[in-house]
Amino acid sequence: MSTETIHRDQNQFCTFHVDQFFFGVEVSKVQEVVRQQALTRVPLAPREVSGLMNLRGQIVTAIDLHRRLGLPERSGGQPCMNVLISTEDGAVSLLVDRIEDVLSVEPDSVEPAPETLQVELRRFIRGVSKQKDRLLLILDDAKAMDLSA
Amino acid sequence: MDDIVKEFLVESRENLDRVERDLVALEKDPNTPGLIAGIFRGVHTIKGGSGFLGLAKVESVSHAGENLLSRLRDGKLVLTAEAVTTLLALSDALRQCLDGVEHTGHEPEQDFAALLSKLAALQSGQAAPVAANPTNPANSTNSTNPSDVVPPPAPSAKTEPAHPAAPASAPATSPGAGASESNVRVDVGLLDKLMDLVGELVLARNQIVQLTSGREDSAFNAASQRLNLVTTELQEEVMKTRLQPIGNIWSKFPRVVRDMAQELRKQVRLEMDGQQTELDRTIIEAIKDPLTHLVRNAIDHGIETPAQRREAGKPETGVLFLRAYHEGGQVNIEISDDGRGIDLARVKAKAVEKALITPDQALRLSDREALQLIFLPGLSTAQKVTNVSGRGVGMDVVKTNIEKVGGSVDLQTEKDRGSTVKIKIPLTLAIIPALMVTSGGDCYAIPQVSLVELVRLDGGQARKGIETIMGTPVYRLRGNLLPIVSLSQVLGNAPCDFSKAEAVNVVVLQADDRQFGLVVDQINDTQEIVVKPLGKHLKGLAVFAGATILGDGKVALILDVLGLAQNARVLSKTRERKLTEQAEATDGAQLARQNLLLFSLGEDRRLAIDLGTVGRLEKFPRNTVERAGSQEVVQYRGQIMKLMRLSDCLSYPGLDGEPGDSMQVVVYSEHGRSVGLIVGRILDIVEDAVRLQSDDARAGVLGKAVIQGRVTELIDVPGLVRSFNPEFISA
Incomplete structure (x- = not known):
C-alpha cells in the first residue's frame, strides 16, 4: 500500500448518529456494520454493556453508546445498528442509532472540541470536523470502549 | 527459516530430552544395558545433522561429547557423577545453540571453551580421580563407586529403559528419515x-x-x-x-530433581506412575509451571537432608512420587514426598507475623484451615530464601493457575511422614457437558463437573423445605444443612420468596470442598457446549466462566461455580483476611460462624468451646483416674494423659465437674501431646455466628456471647492448656 492510500484511508470516516449527535470513526478501525442482533443480557456487568451477540460464532460484547456517552436512553422500540470495531481481543460492537455514509474529512477541517461542550461528552471526542451543513464529532473509539477510563 | 532446519531443531530437542533422561537414569544404575549406547546415538545424530546444515559449534560440541561417550560406551572409562554433570552441561550448551539458531538464525557467539576442555580432560581420564574423591562437595552422592551412587531403584521406579528403536535406525546425516511411516508431524x-x-x-x-x-x-x-x-x-x-501424555512434561523432572538434590545436598529418588495419562495440550501447558514448582517445593521444603533423615529413622534417600490417573472424566495428579511434612504451627506463626491473620484466629484455626493458609499470597515458611524457593510467591500462584484451567488443588500433610498435593483437572476445556438452566428469563449453562445432584421441591415441600437461619436460607438435604443461594438474587434480580413458591428447583453444586444449593427458575437439559471466552469488559465478573452459543444461535453465559459460591459468600476466597478486617471493623465483636461445643458447668453456668480445637470427646469412669504426684492422670491410648479440671482452671469454686460415675473429657492435642479437660455436662453442638463481647476476656476465656438465648462463656482451649502446661508452649 502506498503512503498516499494510507493517508487517504485515515481520512475516511464511517459516520453514524447517536441521539442528536453526528459521529465518525476511522474506516480502518471498523470491521463491519451489522443490523440489530439479539443480545443476551449480562447481569452484574457495567451498565454500558448492553449484552452479548453472536457474530458468526464469535461472541461479541455490545456497548451502548447512549449510556457510554452519558446521553439520554434510547427510546424503547427504536432500532439500532452495530458498528463493529476490531481490537486485539476480537471485535467489540458499538450500538448506534443510525448509520450514514463513509465521509472524507480534510485534516485541516478538524478542530478541537469546544470547551463549552458538556464534559461528559467532550472526553470522548478527539475533534470536530466542519462539514458543509453540519459538524462531525470524531469519536475516541479506544476511550469509548475502555469502560475503566 | 528452512523447513529442514526447523525439523532439525525439533528433532534435536527431542533427542536432548531423551539424552538427559537417560543420563540421569544411567547415573542411578550404570549397569542398565543399552542406555549409554542410546545416549551416544542421540548425540551422534545431532552431530550428523549439524554437520549437514553447517552448524559448526553444534558439531564441535557434540563431537567432543561423542568422544567421551564412545569411551564410556566401550568401557574404557567409568561413569562418574562429574562426567554426568559435564554431559548434562553439554546438553545445555547444545540447547543454547539450538535456541540461538531458532531466534537469530545463527549460532551464539559463545565458544564453550571451558566445556570442551572439561570434556577432553574427562575423556583422557585426567579428571576422574577428582570426581572420585569422596569429599568433593559437588558430588552429592558421596561415593566413589558409581554403582552405589544411589540405592538401586525400586521396581516401581519406571525410568524408561533404553530406547533401542529411537533414532538409532536413522542414518545420522538425514534427520527425519527415521520418522516412522505411521506418524506425521502436524503443526499445533x-x-x-x-x-x-x-x-x-x-x-x-x-x-x-x-x-x-x-x-x-x-x-x-x-x-x-x-x-x-x-x-x-x-x-x-x-x-x-x-491430547498429550503427561510424561511429556514429567520427562524433564529427573533432571530437575537431580540438579536440585545436588545443589541442596539431598538424596532424592524420583518415582513416576502414569506417564501415559493424557491431557489436552492447552492444559498441559497451563500446569507445566505449577507442577515444576511443586516438585521443587517438595525437594526444598519437604525432603530432609540425609543426616536429618537418618536421625528421624528414615532411609537417607527421600522419595518423590508423581502419579497421574484418570478418574470420573478428570485427571488426578499427585505429588507426594516422604519428607518432614508441613509444620502447621510454623505456618500459623508465619501468617500471624505477616499479619495475614490475627493471633486470635490462629488459635482457633483447625488443621485443615491452617493448611489452607499456605495458599495465601505472601506466605512462605522456608527458613531462608534460597535459590529455589522461599520467595513467598508460590503456592498461591500454583493454586490460581490450576484453578484457571478449572482444576482444584488439595493438600495433605502428616508430620514427619510427608505431604501430598493432589491436583484435579478437567481433560479438556474446549467442549464441556453442561446443565442448562433458566433464571429471570435468561438461559445459563452450569458445567457438569461441579454438578452433584438436582432436587425439586413441590407444593408444601417448597414452602416449608427451605428454612432460614438469621435470614440465610438453608435446606436439609438428608440430614445435612445445605446453604441455599438464589441465582436470580446473585445476578441482581429480585430475590425469590420461598414461602410463596409453587415449586423450587435446587441444583446442588460442589465448590472446592463445600456444597451449596443453587435455586433456579427452571432446569432445561444437558448439552455439550463450546466454551468461548468473554471479552475484556466482562473479565472481571467472577460469576461467569465464559459464554457459549446455543442451538438457536443465542448466546448463553456459563456460570463459574467457584465464583458464584464466593460471590454468595458460601465460600470466601480470602476468608482469613476477611476475618481480620471484620474483627477490626466490629471492634472486638466476632461474627464468624463457628461450630461450638456447648456444655454446662454446675447448675447455671454455660460454656462453649470451638469445635475446631477439640481433638476428641471421651468419657472416663471416675475410678480410672490415677495420680502422678499431685497431678490427676488417666491412661489413654497407651499413654499417660494429664487431666485438668475446667472449674479449677477458671477458679469457679465448688464446681467440681458433674456428679456421677463418669466424666466428660475434651481431649486437646498438639504436637503429639494430649491433655484432657474435664468439662461438665455436654449439652449440644451448634453452628452459630457468635457476637463475642471480649470485655472480660482473660487467660483461657475469649469472652461471652449469647448462644441459644443464654449467656455463654467462650473458652480458649489452646490458651488455657498452654497457661497451665508450659511444655505446650515450647513445643
Whole structure:
C-alpha cells in the first residue's frame, strides 16, 4: 500500500448518529456494520454493556453508546445498528442509532472540541470536523470502549 | 527459516530430552544395558545433522561429547557423577545453540571453551580421580563407586529403559528419515484450528437437532441423527489429537530433581506412575509451571537432608512420587514426598507475623484451615530464601493457575511422614457437558463437573423445605444443612420468596470442598457446549466462566461455580483476611460462624468451646483416674494423659465437674501431646455466628456471647492448656 492510500484511508470516516449527535470513526478501525442482533443480557456487568451477540460464532460484547456517552436512553422500540470495531481481543460492537455514509474529512477541517461542550461528552471526542451543513464529532473509539477510563 | 532446519531443531530437542533422561537414569544404575549406547546415538545424530546444515559449534560440541561417550560406551572409562554433570552441561550448551539458531538464525557467539576442555580432560581420564574423591562437595552422592551412587531403584521406579528403536535406525546425516511411516508431524496451530472448526460444527449440529425435534420427515430425521453421531465421534477424535501424555512434561523432572538434590545436598529418588495419562495440550501447558514448582517445593521444603533423615529413622534417600490417573472424566495428579511434612504451627506463626491473620484466629484455626493458609499470597515458611524457593510467591500462584484451567488443588500433610498435593483437572476445556438452566428469563449453562445432584421441591415441600437461619436460607438435604443461594438474587434480580413458591428447583453444586444449593427458575437439559471466552469488559465478573452459543444461535453465559459460591459468600476466597478486617471493623465483636461445643458447668453456668480445637470427646469412669504426684492422670491410648479440671482452671469454686460415675473429657492435642479437660455436662453442638463481647476476656476465656438465648462463656482451649502446661508452649 502506498503512503498516499494510507493517508487517504485515515481520512475516511464511517459516520453514524447517536441521539442528536453526528459521529465518525476511522474506516480502518471498523470491521463491519451489522443490523440489530439479539443480545443476551449480562447481569452484574457495567451498565454500558448492553449484552452479548453472536457474530458468526464469535461472541461479541455490545456497548451502548447512549449510556457510554452519558446521553439520554434510547427510546424503547427504536432500532439500532452495530458498528463493529476490531481490537486485539476480537471485535467489540458499538450500538448506534443510525448509520450514514463513509465521509472524507480534510485534516485541516478538524478542530478541537469546544470547551463549552458538556464534559461528559467532550472526553470522548478527539475533534470536530466542519462539514458543509453540519459538524462531525470524531469519536475516541479506544476511550469509548475502555469502560475503566 | 528452512523447513529442514526447523525439523532439525525439533528433532534435536527431542533427542536432548531423551539424552538427559537417560543420563540421569544411567547415573542411578550404570549397569542398565543399552542406555549409554542410546545416549551416544542421540548425540551422534545431532552431530550428523549439524554437520549437514553447517552448524559448526553444534558439531564441535557434540563431537567432543561423542568422544567421551564412545569411551564410556566401550568401557574404557567409568561413569562418574562429574562426567554426568559435564554431559548434562553439554546438553545445555547444545540447547543454547539450538535456541540461538531458532531466534537469530545463527549460532551464539559463545565458544564453550571451558566445556570442551572439561570434556577432553574427562575423556583422557585426567579428571576422574577428582570426581572420585569422596569429599568433593559437588558430588552429592558421596561415593566413589558409581554403582552405589544411589540405592538401586525400586521396581516401581519406571525410568524408561533404553530406547533401542529411537533414532538409532536413522542414518545420522538425514534427520527425519527415521520418522516412522505411521506418524506425521502436524503443526499445533492446525490442530487448534481443527478444534475450533469442530466446535462450530457441534453448534451447527445442536441447531439442526433442535430443528428436527418437531418434524415428521423421517428421512430428514435419520440424516440429522447420523450427523449427530458422526459429529460426536469426530469431536472425540479431534480432541484426541490434542491430547498429550503427561510424561511429556514429567520427562524433564529427573533432571530437575537431580540438579536440585545436588545443589541442596539431598538424596532424592524420583518415582513416576502414569506417564501415559493424557491431557489436552492447552492444559498441559497451563500446569507445566505449577507442577515444576511443586516438585521443587517438595525437594526444598519437604525432603530432609540425609543426616536429618537418618536421625528421624528414615532411609537417607527421600522419595518423590508423581502419579497421574484418570478418574470420573478428570485427571488426578499427585505429588507426594516422604519428607518432614508441613509444620502447621510454623505456618500459623508465619501468617500471624505477616499479619495475614490475627493471633486470635490462629488459635482457633483447625488443621485443615491452617493448611489452607499456605495458599495465601505472601506466605512462605522456608527458613531462608534460597535459590529455589522461599520467595513467598508460590503456592498461591500454583493454586490460581490450576484453578484457571478449572482444576482444584488439595493438600495433605502428616508430620514427619510427608505431604501430598493432589491436583484435579478437567481433560479438556474446549467442549464441556453442561446443565442448562433458566433464571429471570435468561438461559445459563452450569458445567457438569461441579454438578452433584438436582432436587425439586413441590407444593408444601417448597414452602416449608427451605428454612432460614438469621435470614440465610438453608435446606436439609438428608440430614445435612445445605446453604441455599438464589441465582436470580446473585445476578441482581429480585430475590425469590420461598414461602410463596409453587415449586423450587435446587441444583446442588460442589465448590472446592463445600456444597451449596443453587435455586433456579427452571432446569432445561444437558448439552455439550463450546466454551468461548468473554471479552475484556466482562473479565472481571467472577460469576461467569465464559459464554457459549446455543442451538438457536443465542448466546448463553456459563456460570463459574467457584465464583458464584464466593460471590454468595458460601465460600470466601480470602476468608482469613476477611476475618481480620471484620474483627477490626466490629471492634472486638466476632461474627464468624463457628461450630461450638456447648456444655454446662454446675447448675447455671454455660460454656462453649470451638469445635475446631477439640481433638476428641471421651468419657472416663471416675475410678480410672490415677495420680502422678499431685497431678490427676488417666491412661489413654497407651499413654499417660494429664487431666485438668475446667472449674479449677477458671477458679469457679465448688464446681467440681458433674456428679456421677463418669466424666466428660475434651481431649486437646498438639504436637503429639494430649491433655484432657474435664468439662461438665455436654449439652449440644451448634453452628452459630457468635457476637463475642471480649470485655472480660482473660487467660483461657475469649469472652461471652449469647448462644441459644443464654449467656455463654467462650473458652480458649489452646490458651488455657498452654497457661497451665508450659511444655505446650515450647513445643
